[in-house]
Amino acid sequence: MQDGTPPPPGHPRETDAARGDAYARDCPTRQLLDRVGDKWSVLVLQLLGAAPRRFSALKREIGGISQKMLSQTLRSLERDGLVTRHVEPSVPVKVSYAITPLGGELVGALALMIDWAERRMTTVLAAQRRYDTSAG
Amino acid sequence: MQDGTPPPPGHPRETDAARGDAYARDCPTRQLLDRVGDKWSVLVLQLLGAAPRRFSALKREIGGISQKMLSQTLRSLERDGLVTRHVEPSVPVKVSYAITPLGGELVGALALMIDWAERRMTTVLAAQRRYDTSAG
DNA sequence: CTGTATCCAAAGGGATACTG
DNA sequence: CAGTATCCCTTTGGATACAG
Numbered sequence: 001m002q003d004g005t006p007p008p009p010g011h012p013r014e015t016d017a018a019r020g021d022a023y024a025r026d027c028p029t030r031q032l033l034d035r036v037g038d039k040w041s042v043l044v045l046q047l048l049g050a051a052p053r054r055f056s057a058l059k060r061e062i063g064g065i066s067q068k069m070l071s072q073t074l075r076s077l078e079r080d081g082l083v084t085r086h087v088e089p090s091v092p093v094k095v096s097y098a099i100t101p102l103g104g105e106l107v108g109a110l111a112l113m114i115d116w117a118e119r120r121m122t123t124v125l126a127a128q129r130r131y132d133t134s135a136g
Numbered sequence: 137m138q139d140g141t142p143p144p145p146g147h148p149r150e151t152d153a154a155r156g157d158a159y160a161r162d163c164p165t166r167q168l169l170d171r172v173g174d175k176w177s178v179l180v181l182q183l184l185g186a187a188p189r190r191f192s193a194l195k196r197e198i199g200g201i202s203q204k205m206l207s208q209t210l211r212s213l214e215r216d217g218l219v220t221r222h223v224e225p226s227v228p229v230k231v232s233y234a235i236t237p238l239g240g241e242l243v244g245a246l247a248l249m250i251d252w253a254e255r256r257m258t259t260v261l262a263a264q265r266r267y268d269t270s271a272g
Numbered sequence: 273c274t275g276t277a278t279c280c281a282a283a284g285g286g287a288t289a290c291t292g
Numbered sequence: 293c294a295g296t297a298t299c300c301c302t303t304t305g306g307a308t309a310c311a312g
Contacts, residue, residue, distance in 0.1 A: 028253040029178055035260070037173035039305075042165060055274055066306050071275060081263025092273040093312080102259060109252035116245035117164040123238060124171070127217025175285075191294055202286050207295055228293040229292085276311075284303070291296075 035080060040065055040073045042110065045099070048083055049107035052098035082106060171216060176201055176209045178246060181235070184219055185243035188234035218242060 036042055043062060047053060053061075059070055074097055077083040082103035088094040099107065172178055179198060183189060189197075195206055210233055213219040218239035224230040235243065 027179065028257040029182075029250045030175075031257050031261075032249070032253040033173060033175075033178060037169060039166075039169075042169060043163065046165075059274095067275075068277090068307085069305060072305090079264050079267040080260045081267075082260075087274090090273095091312095093275090095274060102256065102263075105256065106252055109248045112245045112248050113168070114165045116242055117168040120238065120241065121164040121167050124216045124218075125167075127238075128215050131215040131217075195294095203295070204287090204297090205285060208285090223294095226293095227292095229295090231294060274312090276309100278309080279307085281306085282304085284301105286301085287299085289296100289298080292294090 035076065036106075038073070040069055041077060042114075044070075044073050044077065045082065045103060045107055045110070046114070048097055048099040049104060052096050054094060054096050058097070077103070171212065172242075174209070176205055177213060178250075180206075180209050180213065181218065181239060181243055181246070182250070184233055184235040185240060188232050190230060190232050194233070213239070 036045070040062070044058060047058060047061060055070070055074075058074075059065065059067065062070070065073075074083065074085070078085050078097075081100060083097050083099055086096050086098070088096070172181070176198070180194060183194060183197060191206070191210070194210075195201060195203065198206070201209075210219065210221070214221050214233075217236060219233050219235055222232050222234070224232070
């Protein structure tokens with residue numbers, strides 16, 4: 001990586017050589033994906049990005065998510081400062097979640113990726129089939 | 137989801153009601169994250185997005201990735217049509233990987249997300265610390 | 273209604289050894 | 293050099309039961 005191959009843009013510079021494990025671990029992108037690359041986070045963020053919702057509404061709309069995972073995902077997003085939690089002290093209790101400004105930013109930053117997925121995933125699926133049949 | 141809460145933008149419409157598991161499974165975003173949300177794919181895509189590289193170069197630059205995972209990640213990206221593999225029949229053999237136009241598109245679509253991560257992950261980390269100390 | 277706790281199966285991923 | 297195969301530990305996440 002010293003003249004022929006330019007480094008990829010947008011990474012923590014490091015002293016460049018001298019260590020091998022630098023690139024992966026300080027990488028903010030990896031830190032982000034460690035948190036929202038799981039099975040449900042982006043889905044929840046998107047829904048909350050459109051409008052605040054109750055726990056049960058999220059559960060119903062996502063469909064396929066377990067109570068445990070929804071709870072866990074929401075707690076994680078709350079911890080990250082991406083969503084807020086509001087408890088209405090009624091009986092039974094009502095809890096609603098909303099996106100924070102920071103979370104809204106992230107949803108915005110994910111928009112292009114989501115767009116790409118919607119336009120191109122069929123192409124990817126097709127490539128897979130080609131690969132599987134020709135090499136399979 | 138019929139008047140008060142608008143649906144989030146950019147999702148497969150469905151017949152809307154009648155099934156619970158719709159939202160999650162047809163979602164192209166989930167399909168994408170299932171493939172590139174893993175530990176190494178985005179990192180590899182970024183590197184190859186900047187310039188083609190040999191297997192060993194990737195291994196060295198990423199540092200922390202095992203041979204097995206690099207191989208597996210590259211195979212998966214190749215299968216998805218995001219990178220190409222070129223074998224130079226020398227002894228020992230030299231294999232280099234390059235991004236495809238489709239893969240380049242994806243790297244572009246991820247740019248905003250990566251940008252956000254680099255600008256905001258410290259904020260997220262701070263939020264986590266606040267959450268952890270206040271809630272104990 | 274909104275969780276938490278437990279149990280368990282499956283997937284992810286590292287270390288190591290081996291191959292062309 | 294560029295993989296593949298194996299072993300094995302860790303993590304993820306679903307099902308279920310229970311609680312405020």
